Amino acid sequence: MPDGNSNPGTIVISATGRDTGHAYVVLGWYKPQTLLVADGRGRKVSNPKKKNVxxxxxxxxxxxxxxxxxxxxxxxxxxxxxxxxxxxEATR
Known part of the structure; x- marks a missing residue:
């Protein structure tokens, strides 16, 4: 369920998994606790990654x-x- 913090367009950083520390942009919600994210390189808009909030x-x-x-x-x-x-990334 959308929590108000991860709206489409928000930038998130992966906290767990083999992609820890990787930045993504939230494209939308897949299920109540699952985001659809993409980085434009490995995870493109056509095949977004499903990530637990x-x-x-x-x-x-x-x-x-x-x-x-x-x-x-x-x-x-x-x-x-x-x-x-x-x-x-340049401003971080």
């Missing part, structure tokens, strides 16, 4: 291009995700 850490950052596209009903590209994540 307990296994991610939410950053106080939003992927602006992705959030705007989702709000406007526009398609999201892997390039948009990569650019937003690169911007966040």
């Amino acid at each position: 307990k296994h991610v850490k939410t950053l106080n950052s939003i992927a602006n291009k992705v959030a705007d596209a989702l709000a406007g009903g526009l398609p999201i590209t892997d390039e948009d995700i990569r650019q937003d994540l690169a911007h966040i």
Whole structure:
């Protein structure tokens, strides 16, 4: 169930698993406790990763291009995700 912290466009960091420390952008919800996330490289928009909300850490950052596209009903590209994540990584 959406918790208010992990809305589409939010940037999260994987806290467990072999991808620990990897940044993703939330694309939406799969099930009540499962997010759909992508990074634009290994996990593309066409094949997002399913991640339990307990296994991610939410950053106080939003992927602006992705959030705007989702709000406007526009398609999201892997390039948009990569650019937003690169911007966040540069400021971290």
